[in-house]
Amino acid sequence: MSQQTLADKVGVTRQTIFAIEKDKYSPSLEVAFKISNVFKVPLEEVFIYD
Amino acid sequence: MSMSYKEKSLIASLSATLLVFGWYFYQVFSNQMFNIGHEFTFNDIFRPIILIVVLEIIIQSFLAGKDKNKEDERDALIELTSYRNGYWVLSIGVWFLLIQLLYVGSGGWYDILENSSPAFIPHLLLLFFVLAEVTNFITQLYHYRKGI
Numbered sequence: 001m002s003q004q005t006l007a008d009k010v011g012v013t014r015q016t017i018f019a020i021e022k023d024k025y026s027p028s029l030e031v032a033f034k035i036s037n038v039f040k041v042p043l044e045e046v047f048i049y050d
Numbered sequence: 051m052s053m054s055y056k057e058k059s060l061i062a063s064l065s066a067t068l069l070v071f072g073w074y075f076y077q078v079f080s081n082q083m084f085n086i087g088h089e090f091t092f093n094d095i096f097r098p099i100i101l102i103v104v105l106e107i108i109i110q111s112f113l114a115g116k117d118k119n120k121e122d123e124r125d126a127l128i129e130l131t132s133y134r135n136g137y138w139v140l141s142i143g144v145w146f147l148l149i150q151l152l153y154v155g156s157g158g159w160y161d162i163l164e165n166s167s168p169a170f171i172p173h174l175l176l177l178f179f180v181l182a183e184v185t186n187f188i189t190q191l192y193h194y195r196k197g198i
Contacts, residue, residue, distance in 0.1 A: 012122040015054040015194075024197025025124050 001038075010034045055113060056125055057194050062109040064187040066102060071180045074098040078173050091169050095176055128193040136186035143178025147171065 003021075007014045010031055019025035020035075027035070036043045053061075074097070078090050151171075154163050163170065 012124070013054060013120055016122050016124045019124060019197060022197070028123055031123065 006038060009038050059110065059113050060187050060191050063106060066105045066109060067180065067184060070098050070102050075177055092172055095172055128190050128198055131193060131198065132186045132189035135189045136182040139185045140178055140182035143181065147174060
């Protein structure tokens with residue numbers, strides 16, 4: 001899935017998806033849940049707290 | 051990573067602000083200090099402000115036509131953080147000016163308003179407004195590049 005497709009499904013910009021991937025931005029819980037819903041996996045499989 | 055609409059807009063606004071106000075304050079403060087050429091008045095303040103408003107309208111209409119004008123939570127967070135930094139710069143400037151006003155006529159080395167024209171104080175205030183805006187732009191650009 002491209003960054004733009006994921007961004008469109010979640011309702012953020014492509015730059016925000018890029019920043020999340022590069023660990024330059026921690027998304028809100030709402031966006032984090034939306035991303036996990038897109039991939040149909042639990043939240044803890046997409047995001048790891050460290 | 052390609053630049054977003056917000057980053058392009060910030061770089062354009064920062065460049066316009068630095069060019070217009072840089073040139074204007076150079077004229078004002080060189081005249082103030084060396085007493086040469088045109089005597090600046092309060093009404094002169096409106097010239098760069100009108101120029102920057104016109105430039106901003108041109109820049110924003112040009113960029114909006116080329117890219118999607120979409121903002122999300124990251125943009126809002128960066129904007130809030132940057133406005134807070136700009137607010138600190140403006141606060142320091144206003145307090146500095148207020149303290150200077152207390153010492154007008156004291157004749158000490160710290161009395162920078164001594165022998166200055168009445169238009170000097172509003173120009174100094176405008177300078178702090180511009181510095182606050184430049185801080186805001188630079189902080190936003192920093193967070194877009196380095197993360198928040």
